[in-house]
Amino acid sequence: MYSDAATQTTATTESETTMQADNEPEMSRQNHAPEPDVKVRAENVRLWYGQTQALHNVNLDIHARKVTALIGPSGCGKSSFLRCINRMNDLIPSVHIEGRITLEDEDIYDPSVDVVQLRSHVGMVFQKPNPFPKSIYENIAYAPRLHGTVNSRRDLDELVENSLKRAGLWREVADRLHTPGTELSGGQQQRLCIARAIAVNPEVILMDEPASALDPLATATIEELIDELKDRYTIVIVTHNLQQAARVANYTAFFHMGEIIEFNDTDTLFTNPREQKTEDYITGRYG
Numbered sequence: 579m580y581s582d583a584a585t586q587t588t589a590t591t592e593s594e595t596t597m598q599a600d601n602e603p604e605m606s607r608q609n610h611a612p613e614p615d616v617k618v619r620a621e622n623v624r625l626w627y628g629q630t631q632a633l634h635n636v637n638l639d640i641h642a643r644k645v646t647a648l649i650g651p652s653g654c655g656k657s658s659f660l661r662c663i664n665r666m667n668d669l670i671p672s673v674h675i676e677g678r679i680t681l682e683d684e685d686i687y688d689p690s691v692d693v694v695q696l697r698s699h700v701g702m703v704f705q706k707p708n709p710f711p712k713s714i715y716e717n718i719a720y721a722p723r724l725h726g727t728v729n730s731r732r733d734l735d736e737l738v739e740n741s742l743k744r745a746g747l748w749r750e751v752a753d754r755l756h757t758p759g760t761e762l763s764g765g766q767q768q769r770l771c772i773a774r775a776i777a778v779n780p781e782v783i784l785m786d787e788p789a790s791a792l793d794p795l796a797t798a799t800i801e802e803l804i805d806e807l808k809d810r811y812t813i814v815i816v817t818h819n820l821q822q823a824a825r826v827a828n829y830t831a832f833f834h835m836g837e838i839i840e841f842n843d844t845d846t847l848f849t850n851p852r853e854q855k856t857e858d859y860i861t862g863r864y865g
């Protein structure tokens with residue numbers, strides 16, 4: 579997908595899986611519960627900033643075309659973990675990471691992986707909207723043009739329109755595509771950043787508190803958008819807002835001091851948590 583070696587690994591795995599399935603008796607295959615569709619798998623992920631360990635043996639399966647929320651008190655490692663999924667931590671010199679993260683069974687930390695390609699498969703939206711100081715059109719067109727994924731002006735126009743439509747922004751900006759993206763409202767800028775992420779056709783979108791700088795109305799618009807986007811993309815969202823996690827996420831992971839204390843479907847985690855620490859956090863006893 580983003581490296582030759584990685585593609586070969588997947589091909590082997592798929593053929594092995596097919597062989598196993600073909601050898602299974604018909605009855606037992608019918609009785610199997612369908613395997614959850616795992617898009618990203620983290621296994622024993624440990625992360626240090628210099629001498630300080632910020633993540634301890636994080637294991638997590640992120641399901642395809644679902645929203646997974648990462649919650650937990652400030653400093654518990656949510657953003658550090660999120661940034662591992664598209665190797666954004668590589669940009670921090672003191673960081674050391676151990677363990678394994680796979681995207682569709684391919685190890686994203688394999689030395690053969692092209693990180694720029696990886697980040698086009700795993701896009702990111704940040705807390706503070708950060709459009710380029712360019713026009714709305716150029717904000718979307720810049721990366722596809724750079725990657726050479728579109729050839730003609732007509733294709734580029736179409737890509738810009740479709741990306742803005744999917745991000746729920748087209749109607750508001752169709753008549754001013756060549757004005758600066760920075761002149762939009764905060765909520766519009768954040769949807770522009772989502773459109774920019776979508777334009778390179780990612781499979782996974784990471785969102786680090788995408789609505790925390792927005793007013794309640796713009797927040798509601800972003801939450802509705804997340805709900806629509808999950809039909810097509812796998813979304814991982816860091817949020818401090820427990821109501822937001824409960825509203826938008828299919829699954830929720832509760833982090834505490836660099837560990838995942840509990841992971842479950844969101845309804846169960848909020849209504850019937852297994853762990854005392856989870857219950858204390860969601861009932862506001864600390865954090």
Ligand SMILES: Nc1ncnc2c1ncn2[C@@H]1O[C@H](COP(=O)(O)OP(=O)(O)OP(=O)(O)O)[C@@H](O)[C@H]1O
Nearest residue numbers: 627632650651652653654655656657658659670818
């Ligand atoms: N660039 C960095 N250099 C050194 N330490 C860092 C860096 N980024 C985060 N940390 C430390 O790692 C730990 C986890 O931080 P992280 O930002 O991942 O937590 P978080 O749960 O996302 O917090 P918040 O909810 O406050 O954003 C904290 O102790 C933090 O101080």
